Amino acid sequence: MSLASSLQPEARVLTLAARTCLDPSAAEQLRTLLNQPLDWERLYRLMLRHGVVALAYRNLLQAAPDAVPEPWRIRLEAEARALAVHNLHQTQELLRLVDRLEAEGIPVIPFKGPALAALIYGDPAARVYVDIDLLVKRSDFWKARRVIESLGYRAHKQLGEAETEAYLDTQLGFEFVHESRDFVVELHWAFFYTIYDLPLDPEAIWARHRQVPFAGRTLRTMAPEDLLLYLAIHGNKHRWLKLTWVADVAELLRRCADLDGAAVLQQAHRLGVARVLAIGCTLAAELLGAPVPDVLQRGLRQRRAARRMAREVVTRWMFREDVDVRAFWPMFWYHFRERERWRHRLGYLGHHLKLALAPTEKDRAFCRLPKQLTFLYPVIRPVRVLVERLHLGEAS
Incomplete structure (x- = not known):
């Protein structure tokens, strides 16, 4: 039985509509559901909670415009319009930051946020995001910080130089808030050190990064293979509580047909996150119809534990409105099981012991x-x- 078949009608509508491409089968299923009685209040809440208002609204109108009740059509249109305006401002700010940093000789890779929306959805207005995430080299942090602060930002954490250096050695990013309070920027120099024992290697990401057209210029971006692993690990870190994280994986797979699945598998096995990748690909394929490359399907096919965990995500957390997502033990047990190697599990136990004693x-x-x-x-x-x-x- 597929993961989507057990969903309530409103959640099923969401999974059919939260994608950039509606194939004929998905469009027909969506029309059938929209012509049945639906709890539109619940559907609206789900769209907001899962950050897929723009995609869902667009596809609802495409599949069955007359089936959307007028009051809800007006509300969804207003949400989509407000999101487009917000994202436009965020995109303009992203370009201002990148242009200034690059002009100062500081290479920068935007990831998540407006860059992700434009690069894998083809539309900066297609995805909800809050802050602007920029990857810089560790050696460029202080220079990048001075540039960011010259553009009206202030560090969220007020630390002295020695404290900041200690922070940089143990953390992954540093947050800055614009004086207008409209923009938040996070400068990153690494990924997932506190979550995984073997992180995505920033130096390797820099070596493989690409430059792509964006808003009339070129923008650095992670290679699709690196981005797929990052998105899978990031979504799993949050137990896929929002469908937008699954949509990120699905749309990357849809957009990058030439993605090197063998390289992704090799990297996932090396890092010990093949199960995590399998969970993400299972959710993307079964909820959002993502075209998972054959080499990934063959390499991940036998991961029964991943499928059980994907089902747990769908039935226990993703679409439940009465669950305490902050409950410690369910979260701990999920992340303990995602780890394939005992040394990673022991590292996870040690991480929480350290937190308890800190x-x-x-x-x-x-x-x-x-x-x-x-x-x-x-x-x-x-x-x-x-x-x-x-x-x-x-x-x-």
Whole structure:
């Protein structure tokens, strides 16, 4: 039984409409569903929550324009128009940033955001996004930061130079907010270090990157093979809670027919994320009709665990409105099982143990320890929690 066959009508409408290309079969299924009674309030909420309003609205009008009730057509049209205006401003800002950085001799690869929408959907207005993500080389960070700040941005974290250097060694990106509050930029120099033991190699991504036409100029972009792995890992990191992350994978597969599936498989096996890739490809193919290359299908066909996890995503999280997506143990168990190698699973356990023992802001505020004694914070934490509860008890 396919993943889509178990969906309620509103969710099924969403999976048929959230794609750039409606084949005759999908269009006919969509028309059939639209001519049946639907909970349009729920369908509207799903479109907003999953970030696919523009794609869905376009396809609903194409498949059966008379089947969309007038009040909902007006609301969807307003959402799509507002999204197009927002994305236009974001795209203009992206180009301003890239032009300035490149003019200063700082190579930059935009990924996600408006660049992703334009490059794999063919339309910057097709996807919802919040911030602008830029990949720069680690050695260029300070120079890039000065350029970004000269354009009206301020660092979200106010750290000294030594603290910033320590941050750069352990984190993946640094956030800047424009003085107008309209734009957020994240400068990245690496991927997934805190999630996977073997990250996508930034140097290899730089070596394989391409330049593509974009808005009357050329723009650097990740090679499709690297981008597919990045999108699969990113969507899986969030347990595919939004259909837009599945759509990213589906549209990349649809748009890049010449993608080197063998190279993707080789890289996925090397990184230990073949199961993650299989989950993403399964969701993209069965929910959104993505054309998964034969070499990927053959290489991933036997991954039964991936299919079970894809079904879990669909039935347990993606379209449920009553689930606590922040519940720790379901999230922990899912990410523990996605890892194919025990050393990666042990690394994941170690990552959470480190988080559990790391001092929090509350711990530091409760008791300021000198650097050489910070190892005592895990001992101090129970005392801090007890004191807090005693104070709460007195207050009540």
